[in-house]
Amino acid sequence: MAVIDVPQVLQIMVKNGAADVFMYTGAKISMKTPKGFAQLGEPLGPGDAERAIREILTDEKLKHFEERGEVDFSLSYSGIGRFRGNAFRQRGEASLVLRHINTDVPNIEGLGMPKVLEQLVMQRNGLILVVGATGSGKSTTLAAMIDFRNANAGGHILTLEDPIEYMHLHKKS
Known part of the structure; x- marks a missing residue:
């Protein structure tokens, strides 16, 4: 069981000029950077992405995710930036994609x-x-x-x- 520190991942994302970050069960966290894809840490296990999703979604957005299996949302972290996100289910597991928004x-x-x-x-x-x-x-x-x-x-x-x-x-x- 990996604990995903979403703000830390987003700091790394911004520092490396990445446009998107992807979190899927069975794969390492990956980022789309100007130089190609970069990966972080170990492959995510079952439930890892779901825990990260539950940590960052508001109650309203979490309810939407639970009812429909997907949700679009935005995040903002002081000193890091604004992000657009999509949480969804694939192959029975939660997945997460975040995109950095230039302010x-x-x-x-x-x-x-x-x-x-x-x-x-x-x-x-x-x-x-x-x-x-x-x-x-x-x-x-x-x-x-x-x-x-x-x-x-x-x-x-x-x-x-x-x-x-x-x-x-x-x-x-």
Whole structure:
């Protein structure tokens, strides 16, 4: 039985510039870093990931996990950072994936996105769909678009997110 110190794992993750950390029964904790995958410690035994999940989830999110076998959530550790997580069951065991969320809201220009996005986000009506595979930059693109609108026009901005990734400061909206 391994005891997973989640904050310590996340500190290592951030220090190594890892985007994701994976915890599965029968495998070592692994991290997706810019240099490839890195592994920590010994393979996790039955129940190890579940204990870590129970340690970090709120009562509400834990109930959701127990009822549905999966849950999306966010975590924040002072001095470490913000993280988006997904806990789920596979092959009868709990598993956990955590992604580091950059707290700096990006800008459209810095992302190398076309200027037309600035025009689109300033429209009063319409629907904009941002689609793509996991890790393709959907949330980052949307955060940049929201930040541009927030900086350049008054009004209300409402996002429907679970979990919330980027915390936007009050500017003009």
